[in-house]
Every structure is written in C-alpha cells, then in structure tokens.
Amino acid sequence: MTLNSLKAISPVDGRYRSKVTDLENYFSEEALIKYRVLVEVEYFIALCEIPLPQLSGVSSDLFEQLRAIYRNFSAIDASAIKDIEKVTNHDVKAVEYFIKEKFDTLGLSGYKEFIHFGLTSQDINNTAVPLSIKEAIAEVYIPQLNSLLSSLEALAEEWGNIPMLARTHGQPASPTRLGKEIQVFITRIKEQFEVLKTIPNAAKFGGATGNYNAHFVAYPNIDWKVFGTNFVEGNLGLNHSFPTTQIEHYDHMAAQFDALKRINTILIDLDRDIWTYVSMDYFKQKIKKGEVGSSAMPHKVNPIDFENSEGNLGIANALFEYLSSKLPISRLQRDLTDSTVLRNVGVPFAHTIIGFKSTLKGLSKLLLNESKLQEDLENNWAVAAEAIQTILRRENYPNPYEALKGLTRTNDTINKASISAFIDSLDVSDSIKTELKAISPNNYTGI
Structure with missing residues (x-):
C-alpha cells in the first residue's frame, strides 16, 4: 500500500513524513512484525544451543x-503475516505460523513445534518493543540530539564574549554573556542525556505468568531462569526483568520516557528564550527567497521554526507523560491496555525528532544583531548599581545598598553621566572612584 501523505490522519505520516522516515524502521507496523520475527528466530536458535535433545538434528550450519x-x-513478508492475522485474529500467532512456513522451505518441518515453545505473546512483544526503542534511540535519536548539541556548542563559542543585558522577572538585571546563556542549555541537556543512558532497556521473558511454567513442566532439569537471562541479555542485548507477571512491568521504560521528556522540556525552554530574543530584535533571521512570513504583512519574518519545535515537543511530552504513567499499571497478572498503548510509542519519538530538526533549522537562520544588544546595555546603566554597592560593602562604606537604591529607584534617567556623578559624590578615595568608574554594563559580566 502506498501512503498518500495528503490523506494521512496524523501529521507525522502526512505533513512531516519526510522528517521522520528513519523512524519507520523501528516503530512502523512492519518494523514491529520484523522485531517479533527476530525474537522468535533467535529464541529457536537459543533452544538449539542448550541443546534440547529433540533439536539435536538442527545443524548450526542452518542458523544463518x-x-x-x-x-x-x-x-x-509483513503483508503475508497480516494476511495470516486476518484468519488467526492474533498478531503474534500469525508470526509463528509465518515462520513455520519458512521452516517447511528449509527442510525443518519436524522442528516447527519448537517455534514459540513455552512462550506467551508478551515474551515476544516485551522483547521486540524495548529492542526497537533501544535501536531507535541509538541510531536516530542520539545522532539527531548530538547534531543539535554541536550547533549549540558552536554558537556558544562564537558568542562567548558577547555581553548581553540579562532579564529577571522581565526586568533589566546584571549583565551576562550570550554564549554563556547558550551554554546553560547545553549543560542541562547533557546532564539529562547522561541520566537517559543509565536507564536499562528492560524486557520480560518468562512464559504465561512469568514463572516458566510450561518450560519447567516439559524440561524440569533445565535452569530456565538462567536460560532466559542469558537469552535476553546475551542474545538480544537487553536487561532481563525478573520476576514479572505476564508482562514487563515497564518501570524502566517509564523512566526512559521521563528522561526523554525532560530533555524536550529543556529544549522548549530554549525555544521560548530564542523566540523572545528575536522579538527583542537581538536576533534577525536569514531570509529565504520566496518565503512568506505573513499572508497579510509583507515585512514579517516569523520565528516559526522555534514555534514549530515548541509545539511538537509539547505534543511529544504529553504522550511520553501518558505512556510513563499508564504502562506500569496493569490489572493483576495482566490486562490488554498496554498492547494498544505501546503501538503509539513511535509517535512521541516522531514529534521529538520533528522538534529537534525545527530547532536546528531555526538556529541556522539566526543573525546576531549586536548593535541592539549594545543599545540595551547602554540604556540600562542602572544594572551597574549592584557592582558599585558590592565594592562599597567591601570598603565598609555606610549603607551602600540604600545609597544605590536611592539613586536607581527613581524615574530619573540613569546613564553613564549620572552614575559617574554619583561616584564623585561618594566619600571614598580616588583609587576607589577610579575602580568604580571602570565598571560598565559591557564589562560587568562575571566569569
């Protein structure tokens, strides 16, 4: 079936399809089926390697x-499995029947009943899904996040020494440096990224209610717990959750989603700050020939990329929040609510990647308007008051804070001249006055 993006209900598969095509290898229906086939095949091979006596006739030469x-x-192949599912009305059983047909062609018909031996469908789903998430994070999410971090790091270095008026509560505050403000976001993202990397990709594998009942009754002399752990961790590269009910408890997956959500939240904070700087004229934006900023106002160049990012990251976070709060809850040994919910796991990843790419695009279009930053600093000499009163405190000058408060909390214009006149009126040495007059909004930027 060819997907017509104009008929797609979700913008992920419609308007934004080109931005997230890489994710189809991990989160599409076809991808989920493929991961299920992978787990079933690797499980059969693992049974052969025990070895089970009934599988002694399967040569290792056939494993490849x-x-x-x-x-x-x-x-x-995926369509063939979906056709089988129309009859079985069970997606994992359809995979089992598909592999049995493949066994017939490989001359392995006598071993077909060891496909899915002793398992429940959740042993397949709860390994296939975390494996898809693990690989999507490694192969799509992390490279995209690293691209964004690299762009931010380049801007932080480029703007490292650009003085900028800070604003707290929206009001002029002690000056900062533009590069340092970008570095704040870099550090925050990296710290949460380190948290994300520590969270296991956990999988359940233990039979119908997690106790290896069927395995044990058939082969009581095999340590199936050791087998399951070796299979999940050694063969699939996941962490084995044990004990469990019929399903994975999803606690680690919920922690993953929470970590992804925090990274998105930091980027939403960045998007809003850059948007505000654009509105303050600290940044202009590169103009692409033919683009329209407004259907009515020809002069406009909107910060649309940061708005698009904020919206998509917000949707991603809403879904991550639901997934992390819902998945760890299941009635008794299992209900089916996790199944339909897990089918949506790729959606917040898609909105996240769209958000990353939009922020990256927006950053690439920024043009620093340094003259506007200088103008704002020059118009706010009052921010030097903190520096002056701090030095006066050092010199044990009486009531320095109150003296500066009296100067700055008036409706009179505070500028270089009025600050200089105030300094001249102070009963301090000439060397201290020289030190104080050397302070300006441009150089009072800290370390």
Missing part, C-alpha cells in the same frame, strides 16, 4: 539461514 528470515524481511 534462519537469521536470514528476519535479516531479509520485506514488506511482502
């Missing part, structure tokens, strides 16, 4: 042919 079932998995 078995792995080719998922390595060469195609859209035609």
